[in-house]
Amino acid sequence: MSRPEAKHSGSNQRVGNNPATADSTSAPHQESVRFYHRRLKQGILLCLLITYLIPIVAITAYFNYKFNSNMRESSKLQLTAVAESQRNTIDLFMQKRIVNVFNLFHMKGFSLEPSRDDMHAYLENLIRSDDAFVDVGLINPEGIQAGYAGPYPHLRGKDYSEEKWYTDLVRQPESYIVTDLYLGLRKHPHFTIGVKQLMDGDYYVIRTSVYPDKLEDFLRAINHSKQARGFLVNREGIYQVVVPEFGTLLEPAPYAPEAGSQADVGVIKVNGNSMLAAHTWLKEVPWCLVMLQPEAVAFEEMYVIRNTMIIGAAILVLVIMVFIWIVVNRLFSRAQAVEEEKVELKSQLYHAHKLVSVGQLAGGVAHEINNPLAIIESEAGIIRDMLDPELGLEASPDAIVKELDEIDKAVNRAKGITQKILSFVRKTDPKLVESDINQLLEEVVSGVKEQEFKVSDIRLVKEFDPALPKLQLDPDLMRQVFLNLLNNASDAVDKGDTITLKTETEKGFVKIIVADTGKGLSADQLEKIFMPFFTTKKVGKGTGLGLPISLNIVEGFGGRITVESTPGTGTAFTIFLPAAGRGGTSRGEGEN
Amino acid sequence: MIFGKTHSHGGFLLEEVFVLNDKKINVLLVDDEEALLDSMRRRLQFRDFNVIAASSGKKALEIARENPVDVAIVDIKMPGMSGRDVLLALKEEYPWVEVIILTGHGSFSPEEEGIAEKMHSCLGKPCDLATLQQVLTDAYKKTVMNRREIAPQEMDAMLNSAEKKSPDAVLKQLKELDVDR
Numbered sequence: 146m147s148r149p150e151a152k153h154s155g156s157n158q159r160v161g162n163n164p165a166t167a168d169s170t171s172a173p174h175q176e177s178v179r180f181y182h183r184r185l186k187q188g189i190l191l192c193l194l195i196t197y198l199i200p201i202v203a204i205t206a207y208f209n210y211k212f213n214s215n216m217r218e219s220s221k222l223q224l225t226a227v228a229e230s231q232r233n234t235i236d237l238f239m240q241k242r243i244v245n246v247f248n249l250f251h252m253k254g255f256s257l258e259p260s261r262d263d264m265h266a267y268l269e270n271l272i273r274s275d276d277a278f279v280d281v282g283l284i285n286p287e288g289i290q291a292g293y294a295g296p297y298p299h300l301r302g303k304d305y306s307e308e309k310w311y312t313d314l315v316r317q318p319e320s321y322i323v324t325d326l327y328l329g330l331r332k333h334p335h336f337t338i339g340v341k342q343l344m345d346g347d348y349y350v351i352r353t354s355v356y357p358d359k360l361e362d363f364l365r366a367i368n369h370s371k372q373a374r375g376f377l378v379n380r381e382g383i384y385q386v387v388v389p390e391f392g393t394l395l396e397p398a399p400y401a402p403e404a405g406s407q408a409d410v411g412v413i414k415v416n417g418n419s420m421l422a423a424h425t426w427l428k429e430v431p432w433c434l435v436m437l438q439p440e441a442v443a444f445e446e447m448y449v450i451r452n453t454m455i456i457g458a459a460i461l462v463l464v465i466m467v468f469i470w471i472v473v474n475r476l477f478s479r480a481q482a483v484e485e486e487k488v489e490l491k492s493q494l495y496h497a498h499k500l501v502s503v504g505q506l507a508g509g510v511a512h513e514i515n516n517p518l519a520i521i522e523s524e525a526g527i528i529r530d531m532l533d534p535e536l537g538l539e540a541s542p543d544a545i546v547k548e549l550d551e552i553d554k555a556v557n558r559a560k561g562i563t564q565k566i567l568s569f570v571r572k573t574d575p576k577l578v579e580s581d582i583n584q585l586l587e588e589v590v591s592g593v594k595e596q597e598f599k600v601s602d603i604r605l606v607k608e609f610d611p612a613l614p615k616l617q618l619d620p621d622l623m624r625q626v627f628l629n630l631l632n633n634a635s636d637a638v639d640k641g642d643t644i645t646l647k648t649e650t651e652k653g654f655v656k657i658i659v660a661d662t663g664k665g666l667s668a669d670q671l672e673k674i675f676m677p678f679f680t681t682k683k684v685g686k687g688t689g690l691g692l693p694i695s696l697n698i699v700e701g702f703g704g705r706i707t708v709e710s711t712p713g714t715g716t717a718f719t720i721f722l723p724a725a726g727r728g729g730t731s732r733g734e735g736e737n
Numbered sequence: 738m739i740f741g742k743t744h745s746h747g748g749f750l751l752e753e754v755f756v757l758n759d760k761k762i763n764v765l766l767v768d769d770e771e772a773l774l775d776s777m778r779r780r781l782q783f784r785d786f787n788v789i790a791a792s793s794g795k796k797a798l799e800i801a802r803e804n805p806v807d808v809a810i811v812d813i814k815m816p817g818m819s820g821r822d823v824l825l826a827l828k829e830e831y832p833w834v835e836v837i838i839l840t841g842h843g844s845f846s847p848e849e850e851g852i853a854e855k856m857h858s859c860l861g862k863p864c865d866l867a868t869l870q871q872v873l874t875d876a877y878k879k880t881v882m883n884r885r886e887i888a889p890q891e892m893d894a895m896l897n898s899a900e901k902k903s904p905d906a907v908l909k910q911l912k913e914l915d916v917d918r
């Protein structure tokens with residue numbers, strides 16, 4: 146087929162494109178994907194851990210704090226409750242004793258001038274109620290102990306008018322008084338209960354000494370629970386009742402609440418130990434009940450629960466971390482598998498796309514192969530005819546050889562086609578080598594081509610950009626592309642025409658232009674220029690596979706081919722190759 | 738009269754074919770493959786067809802204008818005027834001429850409307866000569882019928898009465914019918 150006459154004016158342009166994008170993934174690309182994955186994984190792990198751990202830690206801390214203060218409060222309340230109940234017991238004991246003494250005034254046969262026997266009867270009466278009573282004495286309005294029963298008979302006739310407790314009792318509105326603990330004559334700590342009664346206009350007083358052993362028993366009773374120790378102190382902070390293990394009577398206590406203060410609970414330091422201290426003042430006596438409990442014991446339960454909580458939270462955090470780690474790891478290994486599958490799929494798609502192109506070829510192939518086959522058959526038929534005596538034709542060797550030559554030609558033609566198809570279909574992994582495009586072009590034109598152009602009187606112009614970046618390409622494949630374009634150009638030109646080879650960089654692409662001042666292409670031809678088996682060359686000369694193969698190769702490197710042609714003026718093919726290697730630049734940009 | 742001629746002039750006609758184009762079937766062969774065109778032309782000529790070869794549709798139409806064509810064999814895929822165009826043009830100008838389409842191309846559909854009824858038949862490339870000869874004979878029979886306006890049954894009756902049924906014999910008889918016009 147010859148190139149048609151120029152019927153069209155104006156410029157036509159066409160961009161070669163294949164349906165699927167050839168994308169063979171190179172190793173560096175995969176490496177960067179892996180790196181990206183690792184970073185993403187770390188980021189996600191960190192985010193997940195933070196979002197899970199921060200609330201857990203915050204909640205744990207908050208509850209710990211809340212729980213601590215609640216437990217502290219409850220421990221204090223507990224101690225206070227114990228102190229209160231104990232105080233009530235002691236108060237009740239005191240009240241009873243006081244009432245015992247009062248009752249003496251109202252005893253049958255009570256006499257203001259009692260005999261020794263009377264006094265013994267009174268003492269017996271008291272001791273019957275409680276053996277804490279030691280002695281008893283009746284003090285007349287003059288302050289003289291008129292009657293006495295007890296272990297110290299010489300106390301009979303003792304003058305109490307100057308004693309502080311006596312004067313206080315007489316003066317005060319209340320009709321009874323309880324003294325602080327004192328040793329007195331007997332060198333045994335005791336306290337005195339004094340009760341006054343108005344008789345015939347004068348105050349008579351019954352006094353009795355009481356040993357505080359009973360009170361000690363009460364205090365001892367509460368000590369069993371949780372190392373709480375209780376003791377009684379007076380306003381001056383002196384021990385009134387104390388279990389001997391803790392302290393000595395009549396000595397200053399380590400903790401003395403302010404006189405008359407409200408019942409309270411607090412933390413104090415005793416010998417460097419933190420103690421929880423609760424105090425409450427007795428109603429009947431100016432004494433204060435103090436309860437001490439080591440903080441460690443008081444808060445023991447709290448500490449146990451707090452530790453459980455902290456350990457639980459830590460375990461929870463650990464479990465969550467492990468879980469997150471496992472899940473993220475799984476997710477990512479799956480994502481990576483998918484990614485790898487995708488890469489594999491892409492390469493399969495690339496191959497499949499090639500096969501589709503081959504499928505499109507099939508119709509064309511049939512025609513292109515059938516023509517030589519028809520010739521071969523026909524030529525063979527002629528030879529057979531020549532050898533057929535019935536037809537009586539000339540069958541000289543020369544004549545037969547002439548026909549055989551035709552057969553050879555047809556066979557070669559068919560062979561050329563099948564070879565090109567094979568090169569089109571074969572799944573070759575391009576070897577990526579850093580290549581200098583200018584040098585590749587030079588290699589293609591130098592030698593045979595240049596000589597050919599000189600003979601045909603065709604001018605070859607080279608406008609190479611020396612600053613052209615080197616590209617990762619398969620040089621053999623690229624040479625094939627350049628050779629295809631050069632062959633097309635040289636077939637399109639006549640004597641005196643020019644072929645221009647030009648390289649330049651534009652918007653991240655390396656442009657290689659192969660232009661000729663030949664016949665040009667019609668719009669119709671431009672439409673079909675990249676279709677397999679479309680050719681403008683003479684029958685048997687062009688296979689119509691050069692441009693589709695070239696396009697396939699260039700797209701394989703992430704590039705594209707455009708063609709611009711004006712009938713009668715010339716054709717220019719432009720190859721765009723991404724300058725930054727594969728995938729660096731978006732494709733299909735800056736073209737029309 | 739016609740039958741008698743056929744009977745008695747079997748050998749005589751054989752001698753005459755080389756002399757008179759009028760006595761041979763004129764085949765117009767159109768194909769852009771020069772090698773194929775030449776070899777087919779020669780082979781058909783060995784078999785008593787008068788073949789006029791044309792390497793393009795344009796040339797084919799020019800030849801048809803100057804020569805009485807009986808049957809045309811047209812390759813479907815040709816640059817410029819395609820086989821399809823040639824078929825339509827021939828049928829337009831010479832409706833009686835039967836056209837055989839040759840195709841090596843899978844994309845051509847012989848069932849296409851406006852084409853199927855116009856062509857005589859469609860043969861795939863490569864096609865063996867015996868088949869081509871058979872089809873040519875059949876096509877020529879139709880051409881004769883077209884020209885002479887003979888109904889198919891009438892034609893069959895005429896041919897059946899011929900004692901010799903060899904393709905050559907039938908062909909000769911047909912030629913006689915044609916020349917007789």
